[in-house]
Amino acid sequence: MFFWKTWKALQAQGVMGINRRNADYVLKYNKRHLYPVVDDKILTKERAIAAGINVPEMYGIIDTEKDIDKFDSIVAPYSDFVVKPAQGAGGDGILVIADRYEGRYRTVSGKIISHEEIEHHISSILSGLYSLGGHRDRVLIEYRVTPDEIFKSISYEGVPDIRIICLMGYPVMGMLRLPTRQSGGKANLHQGAIGVGVDLATGLTLKGTWLNNIINKHPDTTNPVEGVQLPDWNGFMTLAASCYELSGLGYIGVDLVLDQDKGPLILELNARPGLNIQIANDTGLTARCHLVEHHLAALKKAGKTETVDERVAFSQLHFGAQLNAEPSDTQPSPEPA
Amino acid sequence: MHSINLHLKILIAVLVSLGFLITGYQIYVLDIPVTEDETDDIWSLDAKVEFRATPGTPIKAQFYIPPLNQEYVSLNESFISNNYGVSVNSQNGNRRVTWSSRRASGNQTLYYRLVLTKRYSEEQAAAAPPPPRQPIPLEGPEQIAADALINPIRQHSADIETFISETIRRVNDITDDNVKLLLNGGTGAMDKARVIDLLLSNARIPLEMVHTIRLENTEAQSPELWLRSYNGERWMYFHPETGQQGMPDNRLVWWTGPEPLLSMEGGRQSNVALTVTNSEMNALRLAKLTTENRASALLEYSLYGLPLQAQRVYQVMIMIPIGVLVILVLRNLIGVQTLGTFTPVLIALAFRETDIVWGIALFTIIIALGLSLRSYLEHLKLQMLPRLSVVLTFVVLLIAVISLISHKLGMERALAVSLFPMVILTMTIERLSITWEERGAGHSLKAAVGTMIAATLAHLLMTIPELTYFVFTFPAVLLILVAFMLAMGRYRGYRLTELVRFKALSKQA
Structure with missing residues (x-):
């Protein structure tokens, strides 16, 4: 047996x-x-910051379609950053920008994407494309970790x-x-x-x-x-x-x-x-x-x-x-x- | 935690015992058949009374019919007689129908039919004990012959029972001169019964003639005569010729007493033909039939009390927990992966419409095409709701096209797909494609196959007619199901697939 x-x-x-x-x-x-608290990465981060625990620095949050316009001003000071859905699962919908290139963005894998594409990506996240159960979601923009x-x-x-x-x-x-x-x-x-x-x-x-x-x-x-x-x-x-x-x-x-x-x-x-x-x-x-x-x-x-x-x-x-x-x-x- | 466990155990025990008790009550006390195919014997007794009317005189035919106080219950009773008045009256535990007519001529035929069955009848009180009797007065040689018979009988017997047996034995010894004298030349059962009655009356033993009919498929049966006596506690039955004691089970008492079956006024050449036919009837229908006759609430408060249309819906609905149980076992005990928790049950319900083989084929085709559309839409970067709507519309069109093609090809079966729940299909496509992206093709294929297996299994189980009947008739078994589900809720053992998954860990032990 x-x-x-x-x-x-x-x-x-x-x-x-x-x-x-x-x-x-x-x-x-x-x-x-x-x-x-754990399903929403933004909540986790806020709790952690309040408790003085080290987390990747949060650059900004986008929670409505209208706020997508703020994306530029959020990432302006940084050359690399990460865009992720607050309630994503399994690492889906995470966009890691390593560099900028001629007004466009370069991901870690070397792909060049335009500003419009990022905006579409953010809009998809907001509509719940990557969240569990398809609920509306928020977008978290944060520090890119360098291993x-x-x-x-x-x-x-x-x-x-x-x-x-x-x-x-x-x-x-x-x-x-x-x-x-x-x-x-x-x-x-x-x-x-x-x-x-x-x-x-x-x-x-x-x-x-x-x-x-x-x-x-x-x-x-x-x-x-x-x-x-x-x-x-x-x-x-x-x-x-x-x-x-x-x-x-x-x-x-x-x-x-x-x-x-x-x-x-x-x-x-x-x-x-x-x-x-x-x-x-x-x-x-x-x-x-x-x-x-x-x-x-x-x-x-x-x-x-x-x-x-x-x-x-x-x-x-x-x-x-x-x-x-x-x-x-x-x-x-x-x-x- | 400990108190929760105890609570759970008590709850499970209560549910299980409640389930068993209610079901047991239904089966053993209410006598509801366990399977739908269970049949019961139904006997129809036909009596055909023929005679030639004497012109110019009123006709009055009195005919015994079986009393309805026995262990049989009547389902239907009818008298077919043109131009005759019918009246039924009871006397001394017998029932007698009287057909009467002012005038008639030529050959007359009257019919009587009784349909009865043995089941579902309440215990009947036995016939009342007979009154004490006086000896039938005899004269001269008959008195001497009777005395000559009674004395040895009395010596050879101990009680009423043996007295009667001995009497029957002696009376059937027709070489005996005393018996010959008393029989007065007759040798039929009625003659013997008369002599037996005579002898027993001298011993002050009560005796009744019982005319019975055999419940066997026979044409032209004549009533069989039995004798019965009361020993102070119960009735004892004897056959007047063989002396056999105790009446076989298949005998139905038609009437008691010395009078003939039919007594006729205003007619001659009368003839009675009794026919017994046996048929079988679905036990549940029978139960309902007898219930109606008895006006009791036997099935009134079961699901059979619902209107037929609703019954059909509930017959499907009540099986859903069975399907859910299949999913529970497959997922938590075996570890089969399925898309969503109860999606397989919904698919299994959809299979009802299409038949299983067709269902799987159509399902696979539609899902495969839907998936390719979904992966194409992926490139267009659509939002979720519009994308889902597109997929759903596509699924509807696809179903329409498949139905049309198969109809043209002469396969009417596929038309059933039009009732195939499209939303289920759409959600399955969506889930599958998300799983595909998140976990890869291998995993999503595994989940799809798991879903198919679960749905097929659930469908097969949910459509077993015997099971459907059982659950529908005894809904309390669902309580036992719930108890099992509760127990599963605290199951911590491995799933079968985990044994494979963690195989690497068992190696070095």
Whole structure:
């Protein structure tokens, strides 16, 4: 029985399935009325700025057709910028302008587009072309992130980002997402980007996953993806952990980027983070989440709460790859229910 | 969390038991058939009374008809008799019809028909116990012969039952001189019954003659005589010739007492022919028929109480939860990807109009053409609403063209596509093309195939006639369905496709 054996093996690994994620985490920890905070990138950004968390600088917002005229004045001071729908999904509708050329704009992929085309694009976003459910949307114009040099060798175009899943503010698993030729410069796993696991304790990359398989090299640059030290890893962890206070959502995927000038920045939050991160890390999420839940229950009994730094320390202590490999008796056995 | 789980468990238990209880009540207490094809035997008893009228005298024909207080219920009863007055009266648990006419001549034929069935009848009270009786007075040699028979019978018997059995055995021994004397030359069942009655009356044992008919497909049956006696608790039936005790189930009591079936005044050469025919009838129709006759609310408050037109709509509607359940299982247990959540159910409903093979073919063609139009429109950079409108109009035109072509080719089936829900098609095209752009061709194809499989499965399940009938007749099973859905709401196991997706993780274990 292939199914039964695989089922048992996955359960032993503590691999989380969609049903469990939805029932035990998303539905339990994420209150529906808080979703707009993460679904709308402008709201996320405003909250983050208010909380003093680093995000790409916002240049301007366009929310009506009439305001499209303001586009010129918004981008006038900048030569490069990003136009994105506030409620877009899967990286759709994002236009990255790298440069200007003779009164026109040049995208990162080198395509030259006219001013009219940008205006049409903005109008499409406003009409809800890229938003979930086709609702009217707003346009966000913001700072273009320049990826850190470190990713040059293991990335193809686009901006690699780092996804950290946090449960009640405790980072439980992290993954570096590298665009490939197939993903068209987008850092979305189901579009063909690579996911590379990250050791939460050190920020060293682990093996990668590509289209549900485990891989070692980037398919376009053929450089090994394993063993790369991400700079300022503690900065990433602290940013991710602080997103709990920012959003109020208990189970989120935090997408961060590493800008070569500004360091770690928060791009967006996701209330239903994908599960492929488990393949990238070669570890199940359930076991880690149970550990955090046990810890929280103990804290609650003691009547304590932990600060962002304490939470990061907890995660780094328990979810490091090296530590994880050793059998540790401090971990309570999972599966309470 | 814990209290929510308990709450959920209780809710599920309540729904399941409610569902089972109501359905069980309907099946076992109200006796509603479980399948539509279930049939019941229907017996029609035809009696044809023929006689030659004596000119110049009034005619009065008295004819016994079965009493309706037995374990059979009458569905229809009719008297066919031209120029005759008909009156039915009851006496001593018998029913008798009287046909009367002032004058008639020549051969006369009267018909009586009773249609009855065994099901759906309430328990009937048994016939009332007979009054104590006096011995029939005898004289001379007959008295001696009777005494000569009774004494050994009394010695060989212990109670009423054995007394009667012994009497029947003796009376059927026609070599016995005493019996011969009492029979007075006759050997028929009626003669024997008369002698038995005589002997038993001397022992003060009550006895009644029961004329029965066999419920078998027969032409020209003559009533079969049985005897019955009361032992203080219940009626016991005996066959006057074989001594067999207990009347078989297929016997219907036509009348009781010593009188003949037909008594005639003003006619001669009378003849009665009894014919029994058996037919089967859909059990549910039968249930409704008997309900009407009994004026009870057996089916009054079920969906069958609705007007027929509404019933037809509900027959479709009540199956939608079944389709939804299919989607639920496919998505959450197996992990099949579909476009939208309930789109497959809507498509499955659309298949009703077109038939499944045609439906899939048309669906595929229209979606494929619609998708190519959609990808062309993509270049024009249209806004969403205008674009959707264009696609919808295109779909309508496409359907019209397909209908026209197939009509010219002589395939009338495809005309049904005109009722194919166009909005569903348009939305499917839109969803599919968005998925195509966002997730690539492979993923959208997977979703499209998944949708097709889900819709086909849902359609096949939703159109099983037996299932439709069952759910429509016993809507409480939907409560059990809801309980299952609730339970699914807290299912945390893997989906089958996840086992493949995370296969890489299971390897190194």
